[in-house]
Amino acid sequence: MMTTPGATESAHAVLDAMATARRIRPAHASLIDAFEQPLAIRAGLADLFANDPIPLPEINLELIAQGGSVLTGDDLARLEPWLLHATRELLPVLESSFPNGEPFRKLATAAATGELSVREASRALLDGDAAKLEALGNAVGVPAGYLMLSLQMIAGAAIAGLASQLGDQLESTSWSHGSCPVCGSSPSLATLSRKDDVQVEALVGGGGKKHLHCGLCGHSWRFQRNACAGCGNEDPHSREVFYAERAKHERIETCSQCKGYLLCVDLREYEKDPNLQALPLALVHLDIIAQEKGFGPLSPATWNTFS
Numbered sequence: 001m002m003t004t005p006g007a008t009e010s011a012h013a014v015l016d017a018m019a020t021a022r023r024i025r026p027a028h029a030s031l032i033d034a035f036e037q038p039l040a041i042r043a044g045l046a047d048l049f050a051n052d053p054i055p056l057p058e059i060n061l062e063l064i065a066q067g068g069s070v071l072t073g074d075d076l077a078r079l080e081p082w083l084l085h086a087t088r089e090l091l092p093v094l095e096s097s098f099p100n101g102e103p104f105r106k107l108a109t110a111a112a113t114g115e116l117s118v119r120e121a122s123r124a125l126l127d128g129d130a131a132k133l134e135a136l137g138n139a140v141g142v143p144a145g146y147l148m149l150s151l152q153m154i155a156g157a158a159i160a161g162l163a164s165q166l167g168d169q170l171e172s173t174s175w176s177h178g179s180c181p182v183c184g185s186s187p188s189l190a191t192l193s194r195k196d197d198v199q200v201e202a203l204v205g206g207g208g209k210k211h212l213h214c215g216l217c218g219h220s221w222r223f224q225r226n227a228c229a230g231c232g233n234e235d236p237h238s239r240e241v242f243y244a245e246r247a248k249h250e251r252i253e254t255c256s257q258c259k260g261y262l263l264c265v266d267l268r269e270y271e272k273d274p275n276l277q278a279l280p281l282a283l284v285h286l287d288i289i290a291q292e293k294g295f296g297p298l299s300p301a302t303w304n305t306f307s
Contacts, residue, residue: 004044005041005043005044005045005047005048005089006037006040006041006044007044008043008044008047008048009047010043010044010046010047011040011041011043011044011047012040013043013275014036014039014040014043014275014277014278015036015040016275017274017275017277017278017279018032018035018036018039018040018278018281020282021278021279021281021282024282025282025284025285027285028281028282028284028285031281031284031303032281032282033097034097034098035097035281035302035303036097037093037096037097038090038093038094038097038153039153039277039278041089041090041093042086042090042153042156042157042160042277043157043277045082045085045086045089045090045157045158045161046156046157046160046161046164046218047161048161049082049157049158049160049161049162049164050160050161050164050165052082052161053165054078054079054081054082054162054165055078056078056162056165056166056169057070057071057074057078057162059166059169059170059173061173064173064174064175064181065174067177067179068184069179069180069181069182069183069184070162070166070170070181070182070183071126071159071162071182071183071184072184075119075123076119076122076123076126077119079119079122079158079159079162080118080119082157082158082161083118083119083122083154083155083158084111084118086153086154086155086157086158087107087108087111087118087150087154088108088112090150090153090154090157091104091105091107091108091111091150091154092104092108094149094150094153095108103142103143103146103147104146104150106140106141106142107140107142107146107147107150110140110142115139115140116136116139116140118151118154120136121133121136121147121151122151122154122155122158124136125148125151125152125155125216126155126183126184126185130144133147133148133151145302149302152216152301155183155216155217156216156217156218159182159183159216159217159219160217160218160219162182162217163182163217163218163219166182170182170219175221175222176223176224178212178223178227178228178229178230178231178232178298179229180212180214180216180217180219180221181219181221182214182217182219183214183216183217183219185214185215185216185217185299186214186215186229186230186298186299187212187213187214187215187229187262187298187299188213188214188215188263188280188297188298188299188301189212189213189215189262189263189264189265189276189279189280190210190211190212190213190223190229190253190262190263190264190265191208191210191211191213191220191264191265191266191267191276192208192209192210192264192265192266192267192268193208193209193210193211193267193268194208194267194268195208195268208266208267208268209222209225210222210223210224210225210264211223212229212262213276214299215298215299215301216299218276218277220276226239228253228255228257228258228260228262229262229298230255230258230260230262230298231255231257231258231260233255233257233258235257238255238256238257239253239254239255239256240253240254240256241253241254242254242286242289242290242293244285244286244289249265249266249268249269249270250263250264250265250266250283250286251263251264251265251266251286252264252286252289252290252295254290254293254295255295259294259295259296260295260296260297260298261290261295261296261297261298262297262298263280263283263286263287263290265279265283280301280303280304281303284303284304287303287304287306288306291306
């Protein structure tokens with residue numbers, strides 16, 4: 001039986017990371033305050049779903065080889081109980097976390113009465129169907145931005161649980177793309193890993209292995225070190241790296257070909273690995289720098305989208 005999502009180990013880890021981020025980046029405090037509880041509950045739900053067995057989708061190796069994700073074309077029926085559970089848990093938290101919580105209350109009512117199909121809306125989110133999301137929001141009197149944020153939390157929790165259950169099946173696939181192999185979403189963050197015990201300087205060239213982290217479900221996968229995750233561009237003349245002052249372990253990787261950017265942190269410079277769900281909220285100053293230079297985030301989110 002599922003327990004309270006806020007009581008899981010991952011939920012506590014998010015809360016601890018948020019407290020640290022608030023102390024280190026006091027300028028981000030209001031943003032951290034707004035997302036602290038929703039992200040903690042989402043993390044807790046992902047833990048609960050990971051331990052709630054469901055029929056798993058078959059991994060289509062031919063589709064994977066062509067760049068399709070596990071959930072490409074999936075109707076998400078197997079995830080519907082989780083999506084509805086996450087809807088009930090997260091929307092009240094979002095309502096109480098933001099100054100204008102009324103749209104989240106409307107979404108909760110629409111989902112409870114069946115006026116809004118969370119499964120249909122989640123499928124539109126995965127498909128990147130902005131027109132359909134806008135239409136679904138309009139039908140229940142909610143701006144598309146509120147629906148998008150709600151779905152990123154709700155579907156993100158459910159798909160994170162699925163990714164955990166897929167486990168070894170995912171590890172056995174050959175995946176070299178810049179999008180998530182589970183849900184097809186773009187990465188929100190990259191990391192350079194600590195050196196393994198078996199690695200030697202001659203093999204790693206002084207640098208860690210690069211991993212991308214999905215902006216929706218949080219799944220991580222290995223990626224080519226010197227390629228753009230947005231378009232695959234490997235030309236060093238059209239890719240640049242920018243750093244914040246006195247923090248070269250936190251950087252912005254930009255691509256002039258697709259005009260996208262991705263934040264990247266070097267884990268070798270951290271005493272312990274940061275919580276990757278909370279970390280983007282401590283790096284918003286880098287988003288501001290990148291967007292002032294004319295680049296856009298590969299994985300747009302409420303906290304990194306500025307007018």
